[in-house]
Amino acid sequence: MELGARIPTRRQLLSAIAKAGGTAALYQAMTTLGHAAETQFAGPPNLSGARKGASVIVLGAGLAGMLAAHELTKAGYQVRILEYQGRAGGRNWSLRGGDSYTELGGATQKVGFQPGNYLNPGPWRIPHHHRTLLHYCKQFGVALEPFIQFNHNTYVHSSTAFGGKPVRFNAAAADFEGNIAELLAKSVNQKALDESVTLEDRERLLEALRGWGMLDKDYKYVSSLRTSGHRGFERPPGGGVNGAPIASPLYDFHDVLDPQVWTSMAFFMGHEMQTTMFQPVGGMDMIGKAFARQVQQLITYNAKVTKIAQDDKGVSVSYQDTATGQTATAAADWCVCTIPLGVLGQIDTQVTDEMMAAIKAVPYSGQVKIGLEMRRRFWEEDDYIYGGHSFTDQEIALVSYPNNNLFGDGPAVLLGAFARDLGAYRLAGMTPEQRIETALQQGSVIHPGQYRKEFMTGASVAWSRVPWTLGCCARWNEDTRKEHYQTLVAMDRRIVLAGEHASYVGCWMEGALLSSIDAITRLHKRAMEA
């Protein structure tokens, strides 16, 4: 991502304010100027007064398409949605017992989960600052519950540290912070930073390092009840005669520097990964279903788009009914196309060469998710883990613990893999059965006692093999953004693209919705001018 162009101007302004009014005025101004804004969502689009009879065809009944149809219908447009699948929601999807799923290559999985259990192959968590999605969830009556994103008590596993054994996140993180604090305090006390830090700030810094990093009076990070208060005890405090706690020994500094430790710590500070997060009660597809209820009568299912044509008067979309094989054409004044780029690039689409180049320029990621149904919640009962993720450097990348029905009895579904990059590539090349076996083998490293013993059934989705997306989501980089992004989001005569790929919030439902609002707002403006 590239740095925005407005910073210098704003900074000059703030600098002038600081000179005139001091620090308090500066921070006041920063607040007033919208410092640390959290969303580009400014409410539902304000569309109104569509010309009588004006029509829009929407391609794709995912969230972007359904939101466009919903808002355009409200504005007075005649809207129709063509959807490839027999189901609305797109990547907003949950697999449940009884579902059947056939991937590219032909392998079919019949999902055997118990009633109430599910795997969310696509989106599975909602950040608190995804205001567009939260707005429509509330408006459309989708009940949300906390998604436990951050859990101090999960495991961090590296095959090259801690003897290859998983360690608790709190212990590893505490030791990382303690060692960092001790080393920096040592530098300060050795006068190594006297030129960089004022005398007053050196004192503040030492106090901070001692407090934050749990250093002793000599600025050392040592095994003690104090450090155990962050990293966990050998024997925790209890009651009565034997209530006194016992301190735990520290991990080796070399191990604590393992990338699995600090990437886990940094992960939780990521913009989209920060708490508080949410999930719909009952599975992620509750959102897609709620959107679908708003636009149900507009959707033609099983419609495979084969050609998108346009001229000065309108748009004409040819499609085939995948159930009957019959072909048809749908016409409209305008088109909102939310078809994933990898699929769209293979359709005969009448856009400029620049637009087609943009469509073809953006590769899609191919994550693999695997759901494993276990007989009981051993992670809760035996390991005291309620939600959150145990990260590993194995191909599965993580084991993530369900956030629904905490403390429940009976079977529950673990996310046994959320593989990316090479790990995903390898898992996608396996049969569904081999994927499960790999997930069991690698997950057993985290939970050796119970993983295979409690396993009942599993399901996997390799996004590179999903027929209707050919990938998980768009992976822009700095170069493709510069060369193609504005072309991709611009209206191409009567066609405008929308979806997470037409946003800077790639791979998130929020990106799809913000893109959709921006696209239909511009479409409406163009339609009013036409």
Added chain:
Amino acid sequence: MELGARIPTRRQLLSAIAKAGGTAALYQAMTTLGHAAETQFAGPPNLSGARKGASVIVLGAGLAGMLAAHELTKAGYQVRILEYQGRAGGRNWSLRGGDSYTELGGATQKVGFQPGNYLNPGPWRIPHHHRTLLHYCKQFGVALEPFIQFNHNTYVHSSTAFGGKPVRFNAAAADFEGNIAELLAKSVNQKALDESVTLEDRERLLEALRGWGMLDKDYKYVSSLRTSGHRGFERPPGGGVNGAPIASPLYDFHDVLDPQVWTSMAFFMGHEMQTTMFQPVGGMDMIGKAFARQVQQLITYNAKVTKIAQDDKGVSVSYQDTATGQTATAAADWCVCTIPLGVLGQIDTQVTDEMMAAIKAVPYSGQVKIGLEMRRRFWEEDDYIYGGHSFTDQEIALVSYPNNNLFGDGPAVLLGAFARDLGAYRLAGMTPEQRIETALQQGSVIHPGQYRKEFMTGASVAWSRVPWTLGCCARWNEDTRKEHYQTLVAMDRRIVLAGEHASYVGCWMEGALLSSIDAITRLHKRAMEA
């Protein structure tokens, strides 16, 4: 707290293992040896075979007393509970609309909260490792929901930093980590730490600092889209034409070193403060009520204990009915006394001088909690804060956001103060009305636009003025532990004390329960030997 005595022995053992089998064997052994145990709870006490007719009188129907009564009854003892209040649960307590509460000094508050809203004046959150409490919650059918302890998006406020304005936790924490990382990287690159860190670890450390601290290729922490990815954006990523994000400027290093910043960061790493946490659905007193259902028929309410006598044969407890004024005596073979120490010290109790000295040696803390009912959830709707705490150096110490009914419409109750030490002392000295006014004034610094405007009604509990505890909970220190703890928890002939004050998990329900289990286990053993 003092360091346990077992560490050297265990370390010697581990050291021997490491020498013999290397690192993998070491970590295997640490796991086998119960490294980082998380609880002293080993299941419900295994009592059985009480002598026919053996009896126990339990003083206090808080959690410790009710658990003792429940388990002793199961073991075959004849049990009776005397309770001072007209309600079971003790400090496990919720105030709701319609409740009336009179504090020492005579001030009476009639609580005006809307139906469904509540303030938990005492315990309000349950750590995942409080296994005893979680065990009995499940056994007694108490439904739990997540307590959002850690929320990156709350505020940190210091009157002496950031111009006195609240800043978001994520921005302050990211800048703290970034500055720490930059300074330490500088030291490493200036060779200041060459004697402390091996060459290999210096490389690992630099990589870690760059990744964890969001440093650029020159190991600088600067305003950029990358650092904004941790601290928040000036304009966050969006969709469509204007989707590109804009980086936010950094805070001043001096401000970032403010103790409010690093104490907040360290707070969340505290043993009892780590995620995942829980609360009962419907208010904390759902736990007390569930315990009370198990022992309801054993409780005599409104019984003010005036004398506790014992001899070689048994225990005799004199009490007065606070409703009728009538006096009575209850006799039993044994006594489990859970009366808070400040109250117990004023009762004529027949124990050794050493025990009485122990009872009188431990001061109680005097926290003040204030609940403020607001017309709407402006913290969610306007500030995107769902649960968690905004910390301040003002007397109120924090504003904490409700975890029940997230996204709900209508009034909700904020925790407008959780004052300790001097702040609590000052608030306790005020009338209930003055406390509310102070909470509104100080909370308005965090939420200036809405606090007074949305306020409806409030309630406060100053624990130093609670008639039945005379304080919030026991505050042991290293000296009192050494001199008095083992005396306090030891059986004094036929009397044994239990409660959070008789544990190392002070101020937590878990401490009360673990203490109770330990006390009745020893009582049972003594009774069987007698």
